[in-house]
Structure formats: structure tokens, C-alpha cells
Amino acid sequence: MRQAASTARAATSSAPGNVGDVRKANLARVLSVIAASGNDQRLSRADIAGLSQLTKASVSSLVADLLAAGLVIEIGVHRDGERGRPAVGLILNPARVVMGMEVNVDYIAAGLVDLSGKLLAHEIQPHADHRSAAKEVLAALGELSRRLQDAAAAQGLMILGGGLAVPGLVDDESFTVLQAPNLGWVEQDLDVAALLPEPKTRFRLFNEANASALAQQQLMDAQERDFLFVSGEVGIGGGLIIDAELFVGPQGHAGELGHVVIAPDGKKCSCGGRGCLETIAGQDAILAAANLGAVADGASRQQRISQLYQALETGTEPAVSAVAEAGKSLGIAVASALRLYNVSTVVFGGHFAALEQWLRPAMEGSLKAHAPSIAGQARLLCSPLGQTGALVGAARSVVGDLLEAPHQLVG
Secondary structure, three states, X not given: OHHHHHHHHHHHHOOOXXXXXXXXXXXXXXXXXXXXXHHHHOEOHHHHHHHHOOOHXXXXXXXXXXXXXXXXXXXXXXXXXXXXXXXXXXEEOOOEEXXXXXXXXXXXXXXXXXXXXXXXXXXXXXXOOOOOOHHHHHHHHHHHXXXXXXXXXXXXXXXXXXXXXXXXXXXXXXXXXXXXXXXOEEEEEOOHHXXXXXXXXXXXXXXXXXXXXXXXXXXXXXXXXXXXXXXXXXXXXXXXXXXXXXXXXXXXOOOOHHHOEOOOOOOEOOOOOEOEOHHHHOHHXXXXXXXXXXXXXXXOHHHHHHHHHHHHHOOOOOHHHHHHHHHHHHHXXXXXXXXXXXXXXXXXXXXXXXXXXXXXXXXXXXXXXXXXXXXXXXEEEEOOXXXXXXXXXXXXXXXXXXXXXXXXXXX
């Protein structure tokens, strides 16, 4: 994982102030080397010593701590050097996992991610969260979490920590959702202890689009260090990666593409403003413009989305025009974002990825019309993560924290 590689560099350049700090830094350095190698290489202690630039004696002592904490395991036999002397290989413990969770407007989700970042299992459950009390939503998510906890225990997996992503601005330290317009939550404290009792490490709270951007980062080429992730759900979120790091700005608002004003005299937005991109290209906005937004017939949002796809497949109006208008507005917002953030890559997730074939022509045409000097260099990609992006990103971030500070699990 990229976090592991960066940890090794950070550990090398750090200047700890005492022996305890040195050992903490060296634990992270050794674990990062093992993580960066992947489970196929099965590095020996001698290999790790060479890569970490630590003595063999130090590595043996540090590995003993990591083994005792259950973060790594010995596996297989690795031939060490030209002498052919057998040595035991080391890999990240596949039985240690982190739980990622998400609350969105019309569903809740949870999944298990191992220390290498692989999604092992997940479940997405339809759930009407708009205007629902946070306590009720977390109760439902807690039940989903307990099912996964039971499944993990049955498979011999230990959950070390967890992360939750929500579609709004958050304060990670206090587990507070500062503002989530599409949920109707303002200054809402969350009882995360009900989701994952007594995690071995800390629990974290994320903005949904930021978490998705972090998950997408793991799929990008190593040289792709700057991109904007645009999440399309009922609302539209954005996660900005600059120099391979998530950039949220001093108040956490960076990347909020959904509230870029496209039509100053347009419709009222859930944020309180008017004419935001979300009022034209958000999921509900598209359904309404396609005459599929009414709920009087009792159809669920997912049923109406299925109807939208059917209409698009057959070229039926007004669905085609609604999606084209969304693409046009999205192109205007992207043109502004490319200039403002000085990035050339934009990755689309959520319903934007699913609607790509119908959105892209209008979006590209709009981008060329509004930013002709940079449109040719723009890379517009679609994420394959679907609805798992936010929960995977939340979990992988907690894994990254653990790899950077394994001493929290070492006795």
C-alpha cells in the first residue's frame, strides 16, 4: 500500500527524541517494509534488515513484537542468499481486518478490509436515511455491523478498528457531523461506540467523497499524484488528492464540487444556496427532470433509477435530455475545477460512473466550450468501486494509521 511506502520514508527522516520514540519509529519502518512487499514476496528477517537499513538484531526484536501483537505471521520457507540457508518468510496477518461503514441518503453499508487493503466481505442495505434521526440510522447500521462482526468471528478474523463515511462535513475528533444537508443533520454527535464496541485502535469519521477519493487513490498509477474524485449520489461530493495526499482545506470544505454555482438564478439547493451543480446533476434532480422524480406511485429511488436506465437504453425523452443537461453542467463545473485546482485528472464515481455513456458526450462538449485550452489534456475517468468506495476508503485509512503506528497494538 502507498501508505506503507510513505511510512518508511517518514520513519527514515524522523528524529525521535528518546529510546521509546526510536523503537516506535522502527516498528513502523519494519511493518511498512513488510506491507510494501505484499504477501507474495515473504521477506525474511535478513531481507527486512537490508531494506529498512536496520541491524539484523534490531529487526529480529521488532519482528518478535509484531508477531506477538498479531500484525504479521511467519509463513513458508524463503531461500536466503546464495548460501541457500532456509529462512522463514513474513507477511501481514490476513486474519486482522478493519471495518468500513457508510451512511448515505438511501442506504447503509459495511465491509471488512484486511491489512493489505483488500475488501473481504461487504453488505449494502437499502435504508431511508433522509430526515431520519441519527440515533435511528446508527441503530440500523449497528445491526449490520454486528452481523459482519459475527461473520468475522466465525472465520477467525479479528477486527482492529473501524471507519464511518457520511455525505457531509465532519469533525473526526469529536465524531460530529457538522452539516449533511441531504441527511438533514446539523451539528449531530454520533455514538460510534454502538457501531464497533471496544475497537483495538481508534475509530474514525470521514466525509463520503473524501473516503472514496482515498479508496480510488489505491487504484491509480503511482505517478498519478493529483486528481479530483467526484462522487455522484443524491448529492454530489468531491475529494481532492494533491501530491498523493488528501487535501481538505482549513475548514474541510475543499473539493465540494456539488455546490459550485452553475445557474445563479436556478433552483434552491439543500445547502441553502441556489443553482448549485447538485440541483441539476444530483440523482434526485436527474430523476425529476426525467419525469421519474415523483414518489406518489410508491416507487423507490432504486426502482426509479432502473426506469431511468431503461429509458436511456431506448433513447426515450425526457430522460435523454435530463442526463445530457446534467452532463453539460458537470462539464462547466469540471472546467472550473481543473483551472482552480490545477489538476488534469477527474475520476467520477457513483451514478456518474453508471451513466457514463450518456453523460460523457455532453460533458466533454461542455468542457471544450468552457475550457478549450485545457480540455485536450484533461483525463476523465470512471471509478470501478461503485457503492463500496466510501467504506473501503474509510477502512483503508484506518489501516494506514495502524501501519504508521503499530506500537498501539504492541504490548
